[in-house]
Amino acid sequence: MSPAMSPPPATAATPAPSPTAAEALIRHFPAGVHAAYVRLRDTGDPAAADTLVLAIVADHVPQKGRALADTHELVADLGFDSVAISEVVFFLEDLLQVRVTNAEILRVRTIGDLRAFVRTKLAASAAAPASTVRA
């Protein structure tokens, strides 16, 4: 069953999460992940985004206890279903204040794809004028 998601309309930007809201989202993650979030927020360091993405995938992966590699496919190797992928996307959207379309989700197959996608998304978001829709 596919989750029903529609491409976002071109409306005004949603407000960025308060530091408290973002911290609440990742409160279950290890300290290193919190530090990566702060580094990403304050410096835009892409390597920090990689750390976050990996932590979020690990948190949602149905098959626990295995090392994650960039080449792992979310569905075929790690057991993600469409709902679990949607959960990851929702988490990223909420934490990073980006918007992801169905077409974009469908192009992501591996962890490496997801990391690259998030880097691209954040770069586009940073380049957009503050008054326009983010990414």
Added chain:
Amino acid sequence: MSRSAVVTGLGFITSIGNDRAAVTASLRALRGGIERVEFVGNAALPVKVAGTVKEFTVDSASWRDWRMPSRYEIPRETLRGLAPHGVYAVCAADQAIADAGLTREDLTDGETGLYCASAGSAFLLHHNLTQMHAARFERGNPLGVVMSIAGTLNFNLAAHYGIRGAVGGFAAACASSSHALGCALDDIRLGRQTRMLIVGAEEMNAETILPFAAMRALSTNPDPATASRPFDQARDGFVGAGGAVCLILEEAETARRRGAPIYAELAGWGQAADGYNVAVSHPEGAGLAAAIQRALADAGVAPAAIDYVNAHATSTPAGDRSEALALRTVFTAAGARPRVSSTKGLTGHPLSMAGVMEAAFCALALRDGFIPGNGNLIQPDEACAGLHLPRATLDGAPRLVLNNSSGFGGSNVCHVLRRAEN
């Protein structure tokens, strides 16, 4: 009717106990599960008590924060789509499945169905919609629908247990799980299913309970020992409660063949609506009296054969009076005087789950040989004249019992349970 159905498994997460032994002990000792609470940290609220669920912490909107007894294991794939009362429901169902001696293969054989009842999770519905509003509906929790709307129990439990038979949910407010149980009996009698899981569950939080305060239906008595006092002259409203109960109903010959424990036979059921008011019981209990008569007729028993009635009586002034009059119409008029008690004096009122919970209490009474007394009853309402309302729990096995339920819109549902002849 050649096929009959028996109760073969029970599971409880209730204000008076989180397993069969604890619930039985509470019913026998008339030990209540109502406690002082302060909803949303607001000391000014007039509602001060509730039938609380112990051992669980599920007051966060995130499943990552939830805590439950270590004897239960719910995988992430299930937890992510559950509401707080869904956690109770899985734990109660796990108990009932083990109690009935069933395996996962039994549940997935296509002969096993699942009927559920809950109001959904007003708490998570509010949380998720608030989140979506804040994001201008541009994003939302992908599992927000299945975790919160009415039907969340059957969606989640069917997937979790791999149920391949009949699956559905019932929405008749406080009669919901009684409808579920009655329709499950029909499915077994008609040969559509061999076994049915019936689950009722509700949350004990401000979002589920306090809207009833707006209707002036909740007790404002701050004393847990007397706030819920069905049939008493001093009653002033019901006490909300949460939890979950699972009852397993099984075709009798199948159950006997596999050596299942048999608590009781579900001998019949009946329903009738008041056709009167959206929220108020018929003043003379007309719909409930008709439902009782239909249940008795379905079971093929006369009023005089009923030894015990587990009343719906929630401790509201109008509802209890209506039920008392219905009982007098059916029983007193026929010269019958069954023992009558409402166990909601102990448990509080858990809304949709009340019907299956009290059917399960009846099954315990039939198997273990006791009749629960009326906790907190001091001075019966004059509308109860002629009814036998024991204060104390009575020893001695009833042979036939009646379980009453009533809900909004004037829905009335009754079950007749018979002691099993093993």
